[in-house]
Each structure stands twice: as structure tokens, then as C-alpha cells.
Amino acid sequence: xxxxxxxxxxxxxxxxxxxxxxxxxxxxxxxxxxxxxxxxxxxxxxxxxxxxxxxxxxxxxxxxxxxxxxxxxxxxxxxxxxxxxxxxxxxxxxxxxxxxxxxxxxxxxxxxxxxxxxxxxxxxxxxxxxxxxxxxxxxxxxxxxxxxxxxxxxxxxxxxxxxxxxxxxxxxxxxxxxxxxxxxxxxxxxxxxxxxxxxxxxxxxxxxxxxxxxxxxxxxxxxxxxxxxxxxxxxxxxxxxxxxxxxxxxxx
Amino acid sequence: xxxxxxxxxxxxxxxxxxxxxxxxxxxxxxxxxxxxxxxxxxxxxxxxxxxxxxxxxxxxxxxxxxxxxxxxxxxxxxxxxxxxxxxxxxxxxxxxxxxxxxxxxxxxxxxxxxxxxxxxxxxxxxxxxxxxxxxxxxxxxxxxxxxxxxxxxxxxxxxxxxxxxxxxxxxxxxxxxxxxxxxxxxxxxxxxxxxxxxxxxxxxxxxxxxxxxxxxxxxxxxxxxxxxxxxxxxxxxxxxxxxxxxxxxxxxxxxxxxxxxxxxxxxxxxxxxxxxxxxxxxxxxxxxxxxxxxxxxxxxxxxxxxxxxxxxxxxxxxxxxxxx
Ligand SMILES: Nc1ncnc2c1ncn2[C@@H]1O[C@H](COP(=O)(O)OP(=O)(O)OP(=O)(O)O)[C@@H](O)[C@H]1O
Ligand SMILES: [Mg+2]
Numbered sequence: 001x002x003x004x005x006x007x008x009x010x011x012x013x014x015x016x017x018x019x020x021x022x023x024x025x026x027x028x029x030x031x032x033x034x035x036x037x038x039x040x041x042x043x044x045x046x047x048x049x050x051x052x053x054x055x056x057x058x059x060x061x062x063x064x065x066x067x068x069x070x071x072x073x074x075x076x077x078x079x080x081x082x083x084x085x086x087x088x089x090x091x092x093x094x095x096x097x098x099x100x101x102x103x104x105x106x107x108x109x110x111x112x113x114x115x116x117x118x119x120x121x122x123x124x125x126x127x128x129x130x131x132x133x134x135x136x137x138x139x140x141x142x143x144x145x146x147x148x149x150x151x152x153x154x155x156x157x158x159x160x161x162x163x164x165x166x167x168x169x170x171x172x173x174x175x176x177x178x179x180x181x182x183x184x185x186x187x188x189x190x191x192x193x194x195x196x197x198x199x200x201x202x203x204x205x206x207x208x209x210x211x212x213x214x215x216x217x218x219x220x221x222x223x224x225x226x227x228x229x230x231x232x233x234x235x236x237x238x239x240x241x242x243x244x245x246x247x248x249x250x251x252x
Numbered sequence: 253x254x255x256x257x258x259x260x261x262x263x264x265x266x267x268x269x270x271x272x273x274x275x276x277x278x279x280x281x282x283x284x285x286x287x288x289x290x291x292x293x294x295x296x297x298x299x300x301x302x303x304x305x306x307x308x309x310x311x312x313x314x315x316x317x318x319x320x321x322x323x324x325x326x327x328x329x330x331x332x333x334x335x336x337x338x339x340x341x342x343x344x345x346x347x348x349x350x351x352x353x354x355x356x357x358x359x360x361x362x363x364x365x366x367x368x369x370x371x372x373x374x375x376x377x378x379x380x381x382x383x384x385x386x387x388x389x390x391x392x393x394x395x396x397x398x399x400x401x402x403x404x405x406x407x408x409x410x411x412x413x414x415x416x417x418x419x420x421x422x423x424x425x426x427x428x429x430x431x432x433x434x435x436x437x438x439x440x441x442x443x444x445x446x447x448x449x450x451x452x453x454x455x456x457x458x459x460x461x462x463x464x465x466x467x468x469x470x471x472x473x474x475x476x477x478x479x480x481x482x483x484x485x486x487x488x489x490x491x492x493x494x495x496x497x498x499x500x501x502x503x504x505x506x507x508x509x510x511x512x513x514x515x516x517x518x519x520x521x522x523x524x525x526x527x528x529x530x531x532x533x534x535x536x537x538x539x540x541x542x543x544x545x546x547x548x549x550x551x552x553x554x555x556x557x558x559x560x561x562x563x564x565x566x567x568x569x570x571x572x573x574x575x576x
Contacts, residue, residue, distance in 0.1 A: 048466070049465065050462050050466070070465055070469065071469075071470070072468070073468060074466065074467055074468025075468070078466055079462075080466070084460070084462075084463065085460070086326060086458060086459045086460045087327065087387070087458075088455065088458035089508055089512040089513045090455070090459070090512055090513055090514065091512060094512070094514055095459075098452075098456055098459070098463075098467060099467070101452065101456060101467045101468065101469075102467055105452075106516075132512060152466075
């Protein structure tokens with residue numbers, strides 16, 4: 001379980017998040033939704049120890065993520081940021097193999113190679129494994145990053161907009177993978193997602209943020225409320241039932 | 253099959269260059285006189301062997317420094333002479349000479365390395381403060397910073413009449429290297445071994461701070477370790493032979509173009525490439541105006557500048573990549 005208490009993040013005298021408190025139960029998928037600038041990425045990077053909070057604490061299964069040695073943390077929690085740029089030229093396979101670093105410290109075992117191959121397969125990267133990242137399309141690159149996180153094989157995985165740049169097929173496929181990781185391997189996945197219907201369709205739990213505060217927190221059924229969504233996104237949203245599932249519609 | 257043979261072939265080529273370097277020079281030394289003339293053998297061991305060893309070690313030092321810096325700074329165009337690191341080490345040596353003229357070479361080395369380290373940390377914090385990311389601006393800032401430090405050093409040296417102590421003034425020549433002067437360079441061998449051990453960490457650091465932290469690396473520690481290694485390599489090289497411009501830039505870039513940036517598997521290629529380039533430059537410098545000699549660094553500077561420019565132009569040709 002990830003538990004965060006009174007988290008605040010400020011830049012100078014501008015507070016962009018908090019104070020927020022809450023918990024993310026073990027197992028299952030939790031999605032963070034909300035408009036641009038709501039503080040979703042900020043919250044995720046604080047939970048994933050990439051940034052230090054101005055105040056407040058984050059406990060992962062009882063230990064403070066900001067005080068636990070990074071190497072130990074990396075075997076329990078993996079995080080992928082929204083934007084990833086680097087100038088180093090590495091191949092897809094090399095990148096995914098680095099996901100095993102927390103476990104093998106660079107000496108890859110047969111088990112590591114299994115994890116790497118499985119992650120490449122899950123994300124449909126088999127044919128691209130030998131390509132350099134700078135020779136890939138945006139969506140292919142995004143899949144490579146997610147494959148690296150899957151190869152890291154941690155109980156907790158935090159992914160900031162993993163569906164960025166993905167076509168429908170790969171978006172659905174990735175969500176199915178994450179779903180089965182949660183159901184079959186009891187992994188805890190936290191996502192930032194912009195598509196409300198994807199969030200509702202695949203999550204167990206949704207946290208909605210707006211202006212640095214948590215404005216709603218509940219099951220997809222509870223969140224799929226036209227008035228609530230309209231308020232969160234400042235845009236008229238209707239919810240229709242299609243095949244017995246709620247579907248948010250925000251266009252004419 | 254071809255891939256398997258590539259490395260042994262490269263080793264053979266470099267060995268050939270090394271033998272050519274050993275057999276080139278002022279005194280009449282060839283295979284025949286080496287076998288029959290004890291005086292020739294003595295000269296060979298006192299001057300030729302140390303000179304060639306210094307060449308190999310200095311080349312390795314600069315190539316390895318370039319690899320480390322380019323990964324840590326995430327910029328293709330940084331190396332000790334485009335970040336001011338080398339100039340800082342020269343300033344360190346000069347100040348030490350002012351304070352303690354007779355200091356042993358190990359103290360000099362340490363002092364040069366400490367200054368180089370402080371200089372690189374200053375450079376990095378300047379980049380952080382200016383939020384500079386542009387691939388091309390970063391080395392320009394570094395070169396300017398180096399020029400300022402170099403000017404201060406030259407000013408102090410000329411007013412204290414110490415110009416001849418300056419590594420920059422000695423400008424990367426190997427002609428004065430004899431037995432007894434090159435030995436500090438052996439520390440480079442140690443550095444190469446250490447780099448091999450931490451190679452994966454350096455590559456991961458090259459993926460940026462956030463990826464490195466997510467993978468459980470102590471980013472700060474690897475950053476400072478890398479900078480310390482570069483500082484030591486630069487310090488010892490500039491004391492023994494002077495500056496070797498662009499080597500740390502050209503070789504890692506060429507290696508990266510062909511093989512990507514996996515530091516561990518690239519390491520032998522970077523070292524071999526560095527040795528090949530420097531040996532060729534040194535051979536050219538020693539033969540074109542024989543019996544006089546042009547310092548290897550001058551040839552290297554000319555060749556390196558051309559390759560540096562073409563690398564930058566390649567980036568411009570690829571468009572947006574310049575700002576990436
Ligand atoms: N380094 C920074 N300095 C100052 N303000 C920042 C910084 N990073 C983020 N912010 C501000 O914090 C707020 C929250 O940003 P955050 O990235 O968490 O939004 P988000 O919900 O992820 O939005 P998006 O959907 O656009 O990704 C924004 O108003 C942003 O401008
Ligand atoms: Mg975001």
C-alpha cells in the first residue's frame with residue numbers, strides 16, 4: 001500500500017500541489033485523472049521519489065520512500081515519467097535490459113533474459129529490439145519505455161501517461177497487459193490517463209485532481225457522473241450507457 | 253562472423269601503429285640494431301618505449317574522459333578541453349608551482365586533478381543555473397570558460413616568469429617524454445579498469461537523472477565519481493604531456509555512431525580508437541618535418557577541429573536535433 005500524508009509541492013511561493021492525503025491499496029490499477037496542470041505528474045513523481053515534497057511523507061508498505069536507499073526502492077517500485085529524452089544512443093533491447101539493473105547490477109542471468117524477452121513480447125517490440133531509440137516512432141519509443149518498467153518487475157509501477165502516442169490497438173493491448181499484471185501477479189499499478197473511458201474501463205480506482213487538490217476519489221462507477229466530470233474538466237460531459245458500461249461523451 | 257573478427261583486427265592495426273611509433277625517431281634504431289647494438293637497445297628503452305607508452309596511456313585517458321563526460325553531461329560535444337577542465341588543471345599546476353616549486357610529481361598530479369574536478373563541478377552548476385540544454389551551446393560555454401581560465405593562467409605565469417611550466421604552453425608534445433617522466437600516466441590504466449567496473453552505471457546515468465533514480469542508482473554519487481575519474485585522467489595527462497584537444501570528442505562520437513552508447517562494450521573501441529588517432533597524429537608530426545617535430549596535439553587540433561565541425565554540421569543537417 002502507498003500512503004501519502006499532507007503532501008505539498010511548491011515552486012518558490014507557488015504551491016502547485018496539496019496538501020493532499022490518501023492511499024493506494026495493494027493490487028489493482030489506480031488512475032489519476034484531471035485537466036492539464038492539475039498536479040497529476042507532480043503527485044506521481046512525489047510518490048515515485050523522483051522529486052522531494054516541500055512537506056509531507058510518502059510511505060510504501062510502511063517505509064518512507066524518500067528515506068529508503070534508492071537501490072532498495074528500485075526493486076519495489078518503478079516509475080516512468082511523462083517525458084523522456086536522452087542523447088545516449090541505446091537499442092530497445094539494451095534499454096529494456098537496464099530494467100533488470102536493480103536486480104542483477106549489470107550481470108544479466110538467464111532469468112533476467114526471460115524477463116527482458118517477455119517484456120519485449122508484451123509490448124510487441126520483438127522486431128524492433130535491435131533498433132536504436134532514435135530510429136523509432138513516438139509510440140514505438142513509448143512502448144520501449146514501458147517495456148523497461150515491466151522488465152523491472154516491481155510490485156509497484158507508476159506510469160505517467162503510458163498511452164501517449166499509442167494507436168488504439170497498442171493502447172488497448174497495453175491496458176490489457178497492465179490489467180493482467182494486476183489480476184494475475186497482484187501488481188499495483190498507478191497511471192496518469194487522459195482518456196476517461198479508458199480509465200473507467202480498466203481501473204479499480206480513480207483519483208481526480210484539479211488545481212493541486214484531490215477533488216474526487218472512488219470507483220469508476222462513482223466517478224462516471226456527468227456533473228462531477230463536468231466540474232472536474234470545466235467542459236460539458238455526458239455519460240451514456242453502452243453495452244451496460246458507462247461511457248463519457250464530450251463532443252457534439 | 254565479421255563482428256567477431258572486428259575487434260581482433262582493430263587490435264592488430266593498432267599494434268602495427270604502435271610498432272611503427274616505436275621504430276620512428278631521431279636515433280638510428282631498427283630491428284637489426286636492437287638485436288646487435290646494446291647502445292641502441294638502451295636508447296630504445298630510455299626514450300622510444302616511454303614515449304610510445306605515454307602516447308597509449310594519454311590517448312586512453314582522453315578517450316575515456318570523453319566517453320564519461322558525454323554520458324554524464326548528456327551532450328555529444330563535451331570533453332576535457334571543451335569544458336574548461338583541462339585549463340583548470342593547468343591553473344592548479346601553476347598555482348602549486350608558485351607556492352611550492354619543488355613539489356613531487358604525485359602532489360602536482362593531485363593538485364591538477366583537484367582543480368580539474370572543481371572546474372568541472374563549476375561548469376556543471378553553471379549549466380544547471382542557466383538551464384542550458386542545447387547540444388551546441390554547452391560546449392561553446394565550456395570553451396569560453398576554458399579560455400577565461402586559460403587567460404588568467406597565462407597572465408599569472410607570465411608575470412611570475414613561469415611560462416615554461418604551463419601544460420598549455422607545452423601543448424601536448426611527446427618529444428620530451430623519457431623514462432622517469434611518463435610513469436604517473438600508469439594511473440590511467442587503473443582508471444580504465446574502474447570504468448569497466450562502473451560502465452553500466454555510467455550508461456544509465458546517460459539516460460538522465462530520473463531514469464537513473466528509478467533504476468536505483470545514486471545519481472549524485474555516480475556523477476561525482478565520473479567527474480573525479482575525468483579530473484584525474486586530465487590532470488595527469490596535462491602534467492606529463494600537455495593538452496590533447498578534441499581527442500575525447502572525436503573518438504567517442506565515431507564509436508557511438510557505429511556502435512551506440514553502451515559504455516561497457518564500447519570501452520575497448522574507445523581506447524583503441526584513441527590510441528590509433530593519437531599515434532597517427534604523432535607519426536605525422538614526427539615525419540613530415542623530420543628531423544624537426546610538430547607536437548602531436550597540433551596535428552590533433554587540426555584534424556579534431558575538422559571532425560568536430562562536421563559533427564556539428566551533421567546535427568544541423570538533421571534539423572531540430574540541434575536543440576534537443
Ligand atoms: N519545475 C516547475 N516549476 C514551476 N512550476 C511547475 C514545475 N513543474 C510543474 N509546475 C507546475 O505545476 C503544476 C502541475 O503540473 P503537473 O505537471 O503536475 O500537471 P499535470 O496534471 O501532470 O498536467 P498534464 O496533464 O499537462 O501533464 C502546473 O501548473 C505546472 O505549471
Ligand atoms: Mg503530467
